[in-house]
Amino acid sequence: MGVNLSPVWLSLETSVTATAITLAAGAAAAVWRANRRGIGPALLDGIFLLPLVLPPTVVGFILLLLFGRHGPIGRLLLHFGASVVFSWPATVIAAAVVSFPLMYLSVRAALEQLDRTLLQAARTLGASEWRVFRRVSLPLAWPGILAGTILAFARALGEFGATLMLAGSIPGKTETIPIAIYISVEAGEMRRAMAWSVMDVAISLAMVAGMYYWTHLQNPARAGLVRR
């Protein structure tokens, strides 16, 4: 049994990068969407949430169509001499897309639950919209944003279907832990599959424990904050 740990690093790098992208995109989408009414935003919601309801293989297939050699984005990238399919960026794209809805939903819920009179009070006190967001909305929505981050990270770490479709299973390049487990089982190497599984459980538990510890240490008052 080899000691090649590349799937571990690949999984971690992929999940961290995907979570960072999701945090920025999901939070931006949620800020834009929060407290906006109308048919347009509602339709967009459907697209935002699609990766959550579709089977990952379907998401992977759609991404393959978009990013493939003949797809609209794939062709654009080819112009610049780049190709993402079956490369490390593909694992990140797959993980980011499937984890996006979880981040988006959590942040949006947190923003919409904010007491509107607090935002109005800040405005009457002379605060610009940016200051209202930074000094009031963000700190108060923080628990929701953190919850979204944890969910998105967990989802990214466990991503399998879309990754296999878009990135394949190239050892040392796109072979994340879930894919390594699948390959091992297919090859009949049950001990190896077991080792990867234990590793995955350990990483997941460590991450969740770390996040939990951090949120409660960060600001005890905030962690215990009870909101109407």
Add this chain to the structure above:
Amino acid sequence: MALEAHLEKRLGGFTLRTDFFCGEEALAILGPSGSGKSMTLRCIAGLEKPDRGRIVLNGRTLFDSEKRVNVPARQRGIGLLFQNYALFPHLNVTQNITFGMKAQAAAAREARAKQQIADMHLEGLEERLPRELSGGEQQRVALARALAIEPQALLLDEPLSALDTYLRSKVEQQVIAAMVQLRRPALYVTHNMEEAYRLGANILVLSNGKVEASGSREQIFRHPPSLEVALLTGLKNFSRARMISPGRVEALDWNCILACAADAGSEPKYAGIRAHHVRFAITAEEAQADNAFSCWLARMNEAPFHVTLYLRLHSAEGEGHHLQAEITNETWARIKGQPQPWRVLLPAEDLLLLKK
């Protein structure tokens, strides 16, 4: 220093139309819930946009639908005190108070915050979060925060309604002191008529989005223009009425003829008398005077310092009561031993004659 507003705003089936002027003396806006009081304040603070109208504060136009002026809330410089305080739960007392202070040296800001904290008797609470404060302390922090921006006007939206009676009168004194010290337009919204009287030199009565009455507080309470305003200012006793001759009015629901001032105006629709104006005849002469009637006690209610009597006129038989009288414990002690019927007196000078 003055605030002048004419505004109109539709919300579903409800239309708000208000029109008022407020100088350096506080204006109380009195009305039942849903009358548009809070909406009026929100329009002035810039949190809601009126459909039509004009808002001018200390010579500066904040809103003008014709000239398409609509200054955003953050540039209006208006202190708004919310009913539920709206303190920032994640900021401590000092941070809440300094939130709106204009950019200036940190030292200067701190000094001003210290002053506000001292003025509002909040010393020792600087580091506390809002949820670690009592309701009265929270409202004082909110008041300090609104005053810290040196507002051009102060708007108070039922600021005492969430406090218990004991705290209420304490915080009320501080609110009054703050309004007097500010010497700028102050609007005080309430559904409590006594609060309106104590806090506003002038009163605007709103009902269903319309101005029912406006004027000095004495005028509003002494000469309410309509039954609705009279009821909002605490009138408990009224009867449909009909003028018989100058100085004589028939109270139809009370089944009696009332003498009233001859210049009481023409054609009143209602006659009324406030519960604390209802008296009991002391002398035999009083008992036979105009506006003295036989009455029987239907039921009563005792409070620590006064007694409320529910009285039937003319006969002990029948349902309910005609009059509600609020009398001191001393008066109660005097009359309670006497055999009924008692002689109740409705002094002509205290009668309210209402045209609508």
